[in-house]
Amino acid sequence: VYGADELLEAALEGRADEAVEILTKDPTLIQIGDAVGDTAFHVAARAGHETTISKMMEFLDMNNHVKILRDALCEGNAEGDTPLHLALKNGHLDAATLLARNEPSVIYQFNNDEKTPFDLAQQAGYQDLCIRMERVGRHKQLFLPSDIQLGLAAARGKLSVIAQIMEDDAYQDIIRYKDNTDCTALHMAAYHGQTKALKMIDELMQSENSFKKLLLGVDRYGNTPLYYAVDGNKENTAIYMVKVAPRATYKANNQGESPLCLAIEKGYLDLVRAMTGMGLDRSIRKHLLSHAKNVSIAHIALEKRNLAVLKAIMEGLPELIDSPNNKGWKPLSYGAYNGCYDEICYIVQEFPEYVMIKDNDASRKDVAPDFTPIDATMYKLIVEGKLDDMLKSQVSLEKLKCKEYENSVLHIAAGSDILKLILDNHNELIKLVEDDGQSPLSYAAFKGHIEGVQYLLNKFPKFAYECDKEASFPIHKAACSGNVEVIQKLHMTKNLLNKKGQSILHLAAKYGKSKLVLYLIKMPELARLINLKDEDGNTPLHLATRGLHPRAVYILTRENRCNTKLQNKKGLTALDIFEVHVDSFPTFEARLTWMALRYVDAPRSSQSIRKGCYKQLQRVRKQKNKANSVKELDGFKKRVDTHMLVATLVATVTFAAGFTLPGGYNQSDNDPNIGMAVLPDRWPFKAFILCNTAALYSAVLCVVILIWAHLGDLKLILVSLKFALPLLGFALVMMSLAFMMGIFVVLRTVPWLSYVVLCMGCTFLFGVLLFFIPLYNPSSIKNSVVRFFFSGTFLLLLLVCEKSSITYA
Known part of the structure; x- marks a missing residue:
């Protein structure tokens, strides 16, 4: 609004005459605030410009704008602060005195922090101002209706005012008065912790039942005065109200939250004891218990990890130990699920008979899992995805909910203190686990729970020599x-x-646990395990190769005692296992596995054996992958298209480079070599021509080969890709060399720069070759010196592969 900003600026800087001049044009500008709701009075009060405040008030009062003046002085900003609040907050005593004298009704006006100017004056130690405020404020309150006076007096604990109002014959109507949020004087007294005011109102009322009825009254949100007391952190006041009107304890608001729930959340121990104590009337206790079960107060205490409050609840309402929440969890299971160790200790000691009691009967399986408290930890692990895929395939979440699986779930808690607690108090439960055939030690070993393994070994050492249904011992897990x-x-x-x-080395190699493989092969007493065959004749190297674990294969093949020539019962060596089982275009990990085997000259078996196994495997693959053949063909076509695009780009670039030679052409009319290249005699130029030509024809040949792949036959696609990839790689290398030579030859006038370019090109070209040769044709590296040279590349690629596996796992 035009003029509002100018008025605010004048008030801020204390230009009183300019502010009055602006108000003469439009007095309503005094009511317009800035972004935080500050009007000109707010700004001047915060800055302490007493003269500006006085002149603006005088102008508005003298020109019959009294209503505008009063509204502006009573107006609160975004934080609910009036100009009087701001003057006191900023220590401007003179400005505060002026504002309080001109508008006394503001003295007891609350801001958003429930602070009045009188409270701020008391906090600041302005004793004289407080005396003046009480005088003018009391005088002003005489003109307020009695119902409003009672609310203010109750909030401030003014007992004499309360007594004076209650002497009125119409006090019953006054005490029931509700403000714009339907709050009564009792709500205000409860929120501010005015216990004496509440007691006086109770004493002055002729009927005790009437006071109790008022304590059960609610505001527009369904909150009772007791809820206000708890919400306002006035525990002693709340305890008094519980004793007078205990039914208010379980009276829920519109959100379904009762004072009892709020007290538990805030952790008020004495108040919870008063609410759930043993001295309650039978009828009240019945309703309280019903409410406590509906809102699951024991679960709230467990969620807040408040053991003292939980004890108070269980001492007063022990029936809640058998009460489930809306998801079907009873307190003991809920505590086990959330790892509330101290609370679980208390419950197990006080209610040991509930350790093996299920949460719900068979009729409620659709509501919640049919669990005992011991089962809770397993459910948590599965829900949070902490079990690996192998375990999930054996014990799915649906089976867990229906209790159809046979293995006991006690082993799932093997890594937690809850297992120790349960077995220490109920040692006989371990027999249930043995009958199910699954050892807790096996699972603790599988999950790497060191403390759990040590505890179970000390308490039940025989488990180390007992196998599960798969005939695996804990050490195998x-x-x-x-x-x-x-x-x-x-x-x-x-x-x-x-x-x-x-053996354990077989399993470590099978699942690619390279650190464990390295640890085991270094143990002299386990040397026989390196070439040990299982019932299928597979050595650890066979299993590591079959699982495509390049790091494990690398570690095993570098061990001198590892015999790469050993064959399994099918007559296959480790290299045969790879070539028979891996597809024509292997993954990155598969390529690295192949490289690890080829770098040590891992042998093949006879061709007839390999062909027989390969044909048998192909028949199985065709039966399984008929539905995926079209999808596989589309995938190869996309590869062909990608390589053709790159080859076409290389051909285009090299073709253009052939007609835009480095150094240009001879354009002199008098020169007999007009139109010829300027630098044909220089060796870098010759190298440029050779490399560029080789790149062009290699790329063109690659495109022609890939065109054949578009005929749609899968076998033709595979053959085309096999020949096209090396050609494309060669074209890329030649194009890089041509670029390097072309730049080098035209920089003869700047020798240092030309050699820098040459060194950079050679470095990056060396890197390209280093990665290209072993990836595209690892079987061709037969020389031991060359293999050692490229082993660095292999280790680097292996590191990249492992990092990628961790990132995308």
């Missing part, structure tokens, strides 16, 4: 997860084999 520390704990069983005749 540890090998599957690659946990070296657990293997060390179970070292006494390191020579045990599972039902497939596999």
Whole structure:
């Protein structure tokens, strides 16, 4: 609005005459505030410009704008502060005195922090101002209706005012008065913790039941005075109100939250004891128990991890131990699920008979899992996705909910203190686990719970020599997860084999646990395991190759004691396993696995054996992948299109470079070599021509080969890609060399720059060759010196592969 900003600026800077001049044009500008709701009075009060405030008030009063003046002085900003609030907050005593004298009704006006100017004056120690405020404020209150006076007096604890108002014959109507939010004087007294005011109102009322009825009254949001007391952190006042009107304890508001729920959330121990104590009337206790079950107050205490409050609840309402929440969880299961160790200790000690009681009967399986408290930890692990895919395939979430699986779930808690608590108090439960055939030690070893493994070994050492339904011992589970520390704990069983005749080295290699493989092959007492065959004749190297674990294969093949010539019962070596089972275009990990085998000259078996196994495997693949053949063909076509696009770009660039030679053409009319290249005798120019020509024809030949791949035959596509990829790689290398030579030859006048370009080009070209040769044709590197040279590249690629696996796992 025009003029409002000018008025605010004048008030801020204390230009009183300019502010009055602006108001003469439009007095309503005094009511317009800035972005935070500050009017000119607010701005002047904050800055302490007493003269500006006085002149603006005088102008508005003298020109019959009294209503505008009063509204402006009573107006609160975004924080609810009036000009009087701001003057006191900023320590401007003279400005505050002026404002309080001209508008006394503001003295007891609350801001958003429930502070009045009188409160601020008291906090600041302005004793004289407080005396003046009480005088003018009391005088002003005489003109307020009695119902409003009672609310203010109750909030401030003015007992004499309350007594004076209650002497009126119409006090019953006054006490029931509600403000714009339907709050009564009792709500205000409760929120501000005025217990004495509440007691006086109770004493002055002729009927005790009438006061109790008022305590059960609610505002527009359904909140009782007791809720206000708890919300305002006035615990002592709330305790008094509970004793007078205990029914208010479980009276819920529009959001379904009762004073009892709020007290538990805030952790008011004495108040919770008063609300749930043993001395309650039978009828009240019945309704309180019903409400406590509906809102699951025990679960609220568990969620807040408040053991003292939980004890108070259970002492007063022990029936809640068997009460589930809306998801079907009883307190003990809920605490186990959330890892509330201290609270679980208390419940197990006080209510041991509930340890094995299920949460719901069979009729309520659609509502919640049919769990015992011991089962809760397993449910949590599955919900949070902490079980790996292998375990999930054995125990799915649906089976878990219906309790159809046979294995006990006690082993899932093997890594938590809850397991120790349960077994220490109920040692007989371990027999249930043994009957189910699954050892808790096996799972603790699999998950790497060192403390759980040590605890179970000390308490039940025989578990180390007991196998599960898969005939695997705990040390085999540890090998599957690659946990070296657990293997060390179970070292006494390191020579045990599972039902497939596999050792811990077999399993570590099978699942690609390279750190464990390295640890095991360095142990002299386990040397026989390196070439040990399982019931299928597979060595650890066979299994690592079949699982495409390049790091494990690399570690095993670098071990001198590892025999790469060993064949399994099908007559296949480790290299045969790879070539038979891997597709024509292997993954990055598969290529690295192949490189690891080829770098040590891993041999093949006879061709007839490999062909027989390959044909048998192909028949199985065709039966399984008929539906995916079209999808596979589309994938190869996309590869062909991508390579053709790159080859076409290379051909285009090199073709253009052939007609835009470095140094240009001879354009002199008198020169007999007009139209010829300027630098044909220089060796870099010759190298440019050769490399550019080689790149062009290689790219063109690559495009022609890939055109054949568009005929749609899968076998033709594979053959085309096999020949096209090396050609494309060669074209890229030649194009890079041509660029390097072209730049080098035209920079002869700047020798240092030309050689820098040459060094940069050679460095990057060396990197391209280093990565290109082993990837596209690893089997051609037969010389041991060359293999050693490229082993650095292999290790770098292996590191990249492992980092990618961690990132995208």
